[in-house]
Amino acid sequence: MLFAAPLFVALALVTPAAAEERTVPQSRTEMQLSFAPLVKKVENAVVNVYAERSVERRSIFEGDPFFEEFFGQRMPNRSEKQSSLGSGVIVGANGIVVTNNHVIEGASDIKVALADGREFESTVVLKDERIDLAVLKIKGDVKFSTLPLGDSDAVQVGDLVLAIGNPFGVGQTVTSGIVSALARNQVRSGDFGFFIQTDAAINPGNSGGGLVNMNGELIGINTAIFSRGGGSNGVGFAIPANLVKTFVASAEHGNATFDRPFIGATFDAVTSEVAEALGLDRARGALISRVQAGSPAEKAGMKPGQVVTAVNGIAVEHPDALGYRLTTVGIGGTAKITVIANGKQEELTLALDRAPETTPRDERLIEGRNPFSGAVVANLSPRVADELRMPTNQTTSGVVVTQVNRGSPAARIGLQPRDIVIELNGAPVTTTETLEAMVNENPSFWRVEIERDGQRIRQFFR
Incomplete structure (x- = not known):
């Protein structure tokens, strides 16, 4: 294979140049060594995170016509307190703590307890469900161990x-x-x-x-x-x-959300069958299956059929590893992407930026006597698609459902977040303003076409 040597060179780049020598215990004395000094060194920076949240319990009579009529469709729900326990690590002497997002998700009150028993109130600085991380800031003018x-x-x-x-x-x-x-x-x-x-x-x-x-x-x-x-x-x-x-x-840096780089390409895993078909010596890397026009991927020269094998000289094992590598480079940076196609290796430069809002989202709550009532819709763009965790191979234009209020007509007809509204009564839905004008016409019947997970669904209502 002509490309075997270049591939070997690329993979050799991933070996850390300054890797420390590792040794195994050489004697009985070394086997009896203790971790105690190491624990003492770091223990004060590991904390307990106590999160308390209010949860509304739905009435068992909700949905019953008799009780809804008696209570005017306002069922007597009750709230109760729930708490979750987790851990965190202080990484900033000013009280910056890192923990998992699921530990503090939905919490109204978060306390941090130090190893010595002291407790402090804290606030959420940044959280992200998708990577399950959260940053807290401890309230208090204290210098903390890190x-x-x-x-x-x-x-x-x-x-x-x-x-x-x-x-x-x-x-x-x-x-x-x-x-x-x-x-x-x-x-x-x-x-x-x-x-x-x-x-x-x-x-x-x-x-x-x-x-x-x-x-x-x-x-x-x-x-x-x-x-x-x-x-x-x-x-x-x-x-x-x-x-x-x-x-x-x-x-x-005060960011309200954690942005991942927008690539504008779809990647698949390299299976053994794919590796054999492409002439690769092993199943490793991320196969480019689609590139959006005008995207950073296209501008970098990435093409369908290429396999990404490394980012900045570090090997890429699978598409998830590619996403990780690009995210750690960060918004505003550039990454050297190593790709292989037709037995040839090439290095591309990819500029990393946040997903653009090519069309203003113009988010609207649809109201009135219509099937969409209770749905929040927005104009779709790469930015909105990223926030909704929509596949990058879906269309990035049109009107998308971002939220459906519980018990609303939209919920009853089965609308879901990430549904893309394609047509209403045979007319294309291009913007949220167009959709709102259409539903206000109050026709005698409704013929709705939506796209969900790449599939078209048609429904009729009177």
């Missing part, structure tokens, strides 16, 4: 690590293990999967705690347990510290 962020790209399989958490009511917990795998994906649903895998026991309350290397550096935020019973006897996963760095930097 855990330095390490380089997760320097982590190797077999490295010794500690998983440290502080679940409230239990106290601080420390478990040891090794890094058992890198670049793990398909661990949970989300924007992309790229995790450090460890056999160190990660208990449920330790979500948001730290995965620490032998230098006392944070190399990951513990986030998931994979076991049949949900206990800590399975495999644990951590979000790499390099992604945490990018996320914290976004929070410190």
Whole structure:
């Protein structure tokens, strides 16, 4: 194969030039060494995160015609307090804490408890459901102990690590293990999967705690347990510290949302069959299946059929790894993309920017006596599509449903967020203004066509 040598050169670039020498215990004395000094060094930076939220319990009579008529369709629901417990890591002396988003999601009151028992109120600076990270700011004019962020790209399989958490009511917990795998994906649903895998026991309350290397550096935020019973006897996963760095930097710059780079291309996994068909020596990389016109991918020279094998000289194992690598480069940066096609290797320069709002979203709540009443709609653009986590291979123009109010006519006919409204009574729906004008005409029947997950659905109503 003519391309075997260039591919070997590209993969050789991923080996860390300054990797530290690892050694195994050489004597009985070394086998009896303790992690205690390391734990003492980092324990004050690992905290408990206590989040309290109000949850409304729906009445068991909701939907019953008799009781809805008696109460005027306002059923007597009740609210109750729920709390969640997790861990966090202080990464800024001014009280910046990193934890998992699921620990604080929906919380109205968040407290942080230090290892010495002190408690502080905190506020959410930035959170993101898709990568399950959140940044908190502790209220208080205190200088806090911190855990330095390490380089997760320097982590190797077999490295010794500690998983440290502080679940409230239990106290601080420390478990040891090794890094058992890198670049793990398909661990949970989300924007992309790229995790450090460890056999160190990660208990449920330790979500948001730290995965620490032998230098006392944070190399990951513990986030998931994979076991049949949900206990800590399975495999644990951590979000790499390099992604945490990018996320914290976004929070410190005052960003309201965490933006991922907009590429404008669709990627598929390289299976063994695809690798054989393309003449690759192994199933590795991200296959470009579609490139949007005018997108950063097209401007960089990316084409369908190419396989992305590396970003900035670091190997790409799968499409999720590509998303991770580009996200850690950050908005405003550029990435050197290594691609292979027809046995030839090429390096492209990709500019990284946030998804554009090519058409003003003009978000509107549809009201009145019509099937769309209770739906919030917006003009679709790459920016809106990214926020709604819509596939990049879907159209980026038209009108999309962003929210459906519970119990509304829109909910009753089955409208869902991410539905794209194509036609109404045979006329194309191009903007939210057009849709609102159409429904206000109040026709005697409704013929609706929507696109959902790439499929067209037609419905009729009177």
